[in-house]
Amino acid sequence: MDAELIQMLALKVTYAIVMVSVVMSIAGYTVLAERKVCAWMQGRVGPNRTVLPFVAAIPFIGPFLRNLGIFQPLADGLKFLFKEEIVPGHVNKFYYYLSPIVALVPALTTMTVLPFGEFTNAEGLTTTLVLANVDLGILFVFAISSLGVYGIVLAGWSSNSKYPFLGGIRSSAQMISYELVMGLSVLPVFLWVNAPGMTGSGLSLVSIVNSQEDAAWLVLVQPLSAFLFLVALFAETNRLPFDMPESETDLVGGFHTEYGSFKFGIFFVAEYAHVVIGSAIFTTLFLGGWHFLPWVADPWAPGLIGSLLGVGWFLAKTFCLIFFFIWVRWTLPRFRYDQVMKLGWAKLLPLALVNLIFYVILVTYLDQAAAS
């Protein structure tokens, strides 16, 4: 192998490791945010005891960080790691061990095609910050993220116990129902973005972000698509009001009832990684990605600083969306299973179809008008 290839591989691997660790730590802190926001909404203060000894000694900052619970995810992670590893005797060992991995891997794989910023060098050459700029970006995301349900179904099945089994069944039914809505809701977006005669890749996430630069965000152009996508995203990430697989009030812990210690921890992180990635994808599709505001050009200059600001802006939008996920969770009760199915098939699916047909007609009309 020549040196250039090795160098490129090393660079990509480094990028990948950095990105995985960033997303994992965001997922960890999303857990903290969930606990804090939930506590605040219920009039409590949330985790405020965990602190590292040397940080506690710093005046003002130490107590502040402690009250914010900054070190809580660390303690949680260690707890999962050092807990006794219990494997119930009635499980199918192979699939029992496999399912947490199957749940986590798709959640982390989708981030490869996720663009999160751009860097313009001195010559004005723009590079998008993304691990792999795949032409079929959104299709790749859908294909991989829907594999995540296998983790849950496998966990429910291999546990060989009734509550996980019910959780697994519910989750597979729900995922299939809402996947349709999700796919149908983004089709009009790509119809809208891809002008006829465009040679570039139509389904790339990078091109869809760049189409929102200095122009309207797609959430303003297609509010219904954005809404449908958001609802489907709630269902796909198993968040309330659609947390069928877990439903801790009627299914004990749902699919992960029989799991403990770090295997449960992996499920937990996978769930939050799905939330983080889902929020990031919504940001890229509908909220303009790293571009500033609708109809406003990016105020930051090209270069390293501008690139960092862009990434920060992208993260800020994502965090707002994660907050929205948490906020909704602690506001709404859960739908009953049949209500979820009814909502998915009888309400959202027809709505998504009508939305698609409307935009097909509209885009065709606009094209004809432009051509003539």
Next chain:
Amino acid sequence: MIKTVVIERKPLSLSERTYLPQIASGLKTTLSNLFKKKVTLQYPEQRPSIPRGYRGVPTLVKDPNGREKCVSCQLCEFVCPSKAIRITPGDIPEDDEEQSHVEKAPKEFEIDMLRCIYCGYCEEVCPEEAIFLQEDYSLSGYSREELVNDKEKLYEMGGTLPDKHFKWDKKKTEEEQGNAH
């Protein structure tokens, strides 16, 4: 006969059937809660204020002269519904000039805090006002034996409470005047 009136439930309007206005108002409520004052009491550092008449740990008290008030009548032992109290009656030793020959006193007085249900019957039944349920409420120990409070511990926790009777003084003067009963 009461006439039953069937109230027709109004059908949901279109906006209600989409759930969205209700969800929005719910989100508003939770968001306003986010900024409200928190009600959490940071327990070990902050303690709740104990109301009057609180039934905490049962203790034995002494009168303002530092004498034992308990005369080991064993009424509390008898009334205790969970049989947490065990008393061994005894005399006050002869060599105690101040207190001997006046009253009896318990030789052993044990309250098993693992059995105690904090009902307060012992305090209620005590004719000498010697046993009180005081403010302490959090007990912990590493063994069962540790949680059996003996006489010494009970007096240590009880301390001295104000007393309006001074029964001992009265008895002493009566004895000195020669009309002891």
